[in-house]
Amino acid sequence: xxxxxxxxxxxPRTHWPMTASKRGDAIERVFREEGAAIWRALxxxxxxMDVASEARAEAFAQALARGDAITNPAAWIWTASFRIxxxxxxxxxxxxxxxxxxxxxxxxxxRDLVDALASLPPKQRxxxxxxxxxxxxTDEIAQALGCSRATVHVHLSAGRRRLRxxxxxxxxx
Numbered sequence: 001x002x003x004x005x006x007x008x009x010x011x012p013r014t015h016w017p018m019t020a021s022k023r024g025d026a027i028e029r030v031f032r033e034e035g036a037a038i039w040r041a042l043x044x045x046x047x048x049m050d051v052a053s054e055a056r057a058e059a060f061a062q063a064l065a066r067g068d069a070i071t072n073p074a075a076w077i078w079t080a081s082f083r084i085x086x087x088x089x090x091x092x093x094x095x096x097x098x099x100x101x102x103x104x105x106x107x108x109x110x111r112d113l114v115d116a117l118a119s120l121p122p123k124q125r126x127x128x129x130x131x132x133x134x135x136x137x138t139d140e141i142a143q144a145l146g147c148s149r150a151t152v153h154v155h156l157s158a159g160r161r162r163l164r165x166x167x168x169x170x171x172x173x
Contacts, residue, residue: 045129055085124159
């Protein structure tokens with residue numbers, strides 16, 4: 001039976017809502033182009049490679065499940081990855097304390113940076129990694145951390161002040 005309805009778009013095809021295929025392509029493109037950077041940022045922020053891997057995977061899975069509700073997949077996945085990692089770390093508070101990542105898996109400069117970041121309080125670490133490495137705005141960081149933009153600026157300033165002497169020693173060695 002032939003349909004009584006025909007549909008001709010008034011707008012170019014690029015303005016239509018994303019199909020599942022295009023949505024999956026956009027998320028796949030974010031994974032290919034930014035997936036490794038997201039993982040490295042999460043390792044730097046959490047000091048735990050397993051948390052980084054799990055949080056990144058969960059963020060991509062949730063992005064696929066949310067579909068058209070996400071207008072900017074890259075920004076959403078970055079923010080979701082950090083929120084998921086934050087929740088995973090919070091859940092581990094009752095467990096054994098987290099140690100530094102296995103040093104055999106990280107090159108020395110990265111290990112030094114991860115060790116320096118691990119010395120920071122968690123919110124300062126998240127703010128610095130998201131702003132200075134992931135290139136996220138203070139508004140996005142505030143949303144991810146559940147605080148005000150001014151508080152993000154305080155975390156960035158205090159964290160950088162603490163990191164400076166730790167990392168400058170490596171530069172002058």
